[in-house]
Amino acid sequence: MTARVRYAPSPTGIPHVGNIRTALFDWLFARHSGGSFIVRVEDTDQARFDPNALEAIYASLRWLGLDWDEGPEVGGDYGPYVQSERLEHYAKFAKQLIDQDDAYECFCSTERLAELRAEQQKQKQPPRYDRHCRELPDDERAARGAAGDKPVVRFKTPDEGTISFDDAVRGHVEFETATIDDFVALKSDGFPTAHLAHVVDDHLMEISHVLRGEEWVSSTPRQILLYEALGWTPPTFVHMSVILGPDRAKLSKRHGAVSVLDYRDQGYLPEAMFNFLGLIGWSLDDHTVLMSREQFIEHFSLERMGKNPAVFDLERLTWMNGAYLRELPEERLTALFTERLERDLPADAERPIDRDVVRRLVPLVRERVKKLDELAEMTAGFFSDELPYGPDELLGKKFRDDRAGATAALTAAHGSVEALAGWDHAAIEVAMRALADDLDVKAGALFMLLRVAMTGRAVSPPLFESMELLGRERCILRLANARDTIK
RNA sequence: GGCGCAUUCGUCUAGUGGCCCAGGACACCGCCCUCUCAAGGCGGAGAUCGCGGGUUCGAAUCCCGCAUGCGCUACCA
Numbered sequence: 357m358t359a360r361v362r363y364a365p366s367p368t369g370i371p372h373v374g375n376i377r378t379a380l381f382d383w384l385f386a387r388h389s390g391g392s393f394i395v396r397v398e399d400t401d402q403a404r405f406d407p408n409a410l411e412a413i414y415a416s417l418r419w420l421g422l423d424w425d426e427g428p429e430v431g432g433d434y435g436p437y438v439q440s441e442r443l444e445h446y447a448k449f450a451k452q453l454i455d456q457d458d459a460y461e462c463f464c465s466t467e468r469l470a471e472l473r474a475e476q477q478k479q480k481q482p483p484r485y486d487r488h489c490r491e492l493p494d495d496e497r498a499a500r501g502a503a504g505d506k507p508v509v510r511f512k513t514p515d516e517g518t519i520s521f522d523d524a525v526r527g528h529v530e531f532e533t534a535t536i537d538d539f540v541a542l543k544s545d546g547f548p549t550a551h552l553a554h555v556v557d558d559h560l561m562e563i564s565h566v567l568r569g570e571e572w573v574s575s576t577p578r579q580i581l582l583y584e585a586l587g588w589t590p591p592t593f594v595h596m597s598v599i600l601g602p603d604r605a606k607l608s609k610r611h612g613a614v615s616v617l618d619y620r621d622q623g624y625l626p627e628a629m630f631n632f633l634g635l636i637g638w639s640l641d642d643h644t645v646l647m648s649r650e651q652f653i654e655h656f657s658l659e660r661m662g663k664n665p666a667v668f669d670l671e672r673l674t675w676m677n678g679a680y681l682r683e684l685p686e687e688r689l690t691a692l693f694t695e696r697l698e699r700d701l702p703a704d705a706e707r708p709i710d711r712d713v714v715r716r717l718v719p720l721v722r723e724r725v726k727k728l729d730e731l732a733e734m735t736a737g738f739f740s741d742e743l744p745y746g747p748d749e750l751l752g753k754k755f756r757d758d759r760a761g762a763t764a765a766l767t768a769a770h771g772s773v774e775a776l777a778g779w780d781h782a783a784i785e786v787a788m789r790a791l792a793d794d795l796d797v798k799a800g801a802l803f804m805l806l807r808v809a810m811t812g813r814a815v816s817p818p819l820f821e822s823m824e825l826l827g828r829e830r831c832i833l834r835l836a837n838a839r840d841t842i843k
Numbered sequence: 844g845g846c847g848c849a850u851u852c853g854u855c856u857a858g859u860g861g862c863c864c865a866g867g868a869c870a871c872c873g874c875c876c877u878c879u880c881a882a883g884g885c886g887g888a889g890a891u892c893g894c895g896g897g898u899u900c901g902a903a904u905c906c907c908g909c910a911u912g913c914g915c916u917a918c919c920a
């Protein structure tokens with residue numbers, strides 16, 4: 357079976373991770389079946405349209421490598437793929453519904469509708485349209501139209517019967533049509549509602565599977581009504597659960613970063629985000645956690661989709677990102693790091709960033725970094741000679757009450773570094789350990805003093821590798837500076 | 844108010860009648876390794892499977908009720 361699957365974003369805001377996760381599953385299902393992944397822009401809400409949203413949507417998909425076979429920018433045989441360019445289709449089928457007496461024009465004002473709703477709420481009645489215009493005489497309808505009133509088109513929902521469908525993850529779902537009111541299919545501005553637009557486009561574009569968020573479950577019977585009235589066969593529906601914030605409320609801006617682009621900017625890798633999102637609401641087995649995109653494509657299946665809402669666990673994502681960072685080829689890491697440092701390092705760092713230094717830095721920091729935005733802070737000492745420490749940081753606990761000892765140690769280290777025959781980390785380590793012996797100081801204490809002197813921080817990449825990379829001249833300079841700060 | 848969906852360690856999840864007094868991963872704790880921090884190795888703690896009834900020799904798994912959460916109930920999607 358080759359599926360035709362669509363991702364139908366609505367450009368009303370920056371898409372958050374939950375939304376992009378449905379795109380990921382759409383894509384995975386399409387790729388697994390060898391079918392097509394289609395992007396269709398649902399810009400039918402003119403009031404909420406946000407031009408920036410579209411770019412963010414495309415950027416999010418591209419960043420994760422979710423390429424589409426049909427849609428905006430790539431075209432396809434079923435276009436256009438932007439709903440605002442397909443208005444004539446919706447108008448045509450809306451008219452057909454009216455002609456076959458499955459729909460009618462309604463002239464009720466939004467004010468009347470609002471009052472009606474308020475009244476029903478007060479009476480503890482389910483809010484629903486009272487069908488005021490359903491039996492409007494033809495001449496009155498014509499008169500309203502002639503007077504310039506713009507009607508909406510409402511569907512004539514049957515009073516009796518049940519609508520059911522078999523959801524690929526939820527199973528059999530059933531609704532009484534009596535609980536569904538005469539919903540709007542075409543708005544007065546000529547744009548369709550999502551119900552009509554979904555049905556018309558999914559049919560015309562020959563979509564085989566509709567994978568979407570579970571907030572659509574309740575709308576599905578309305579859409580099935582439309583399919584039946586139009587004489588079409590509905591696709592297979594697959595409703596996937598939503599993603600929640602840590603407080604179990606639906607994920608929103610309140611929870612911090614919610615767009616995948618935010619995570620990209622913080623230094624998460626697309627492959628980590630892909631893996632992480634792919635394992636929310638889907639699993640391979642009882643133990644696999646790290647999976648490549650090829651494995652996802654090979655094994656993805658609707659049967660293994662879960663149905664419960666899931667909390668977005670940032671710590672898990674961060675761990676996973678670290679795992680990917682550790683596995684990345686050195687070349688790619690070097691490129692990634694260089695780009696990042698170019699951007700994040702303070703102005704006093706030497707520019708352009710020395711790619712060769714970065715290359716040698718990679719093995720020292722790759723397993724210490726979980727997100728790329730930690731990199732600049734961690735490696736600043738290799739690109740700038742202004743180290744952020746004072747006497748207190750330099751002396752630390754061990755030399756707090758022994759300035760003379762610290763000064764002696766730094767002086768001795770200075771001499772030892774100058775006298776060293778070679779310059780590699782193994783030789784440096786041998787020399788420094790010997791020095792600790794001579795000074796009758798614990799190696800750990802000496803090393804911490806040197807660490808701060810060399811890198812400016814109590815937490816750093818391995819000391820001797822760092823010194824090797826810094827070079828003898830700079831090390832000598834830094835030892836002298838350290839001595840000066842505690843003079 | 845009505846309708847619908849969901850409910851396994853703090854979190855993501857495995858589990859489709861006996862292999863489960865429930866497995867993996869993140870986070871947490873301890874030990875080992877170690878020049879700091881990580882990474883890695885080993886181990887630990889953590890779930891009366893939302894609650895209550897059934898069915899069955901046997902239930903996390905099947906049935907019924909309840910509770911809770913979420914969604915829809917818009918000329919939003």
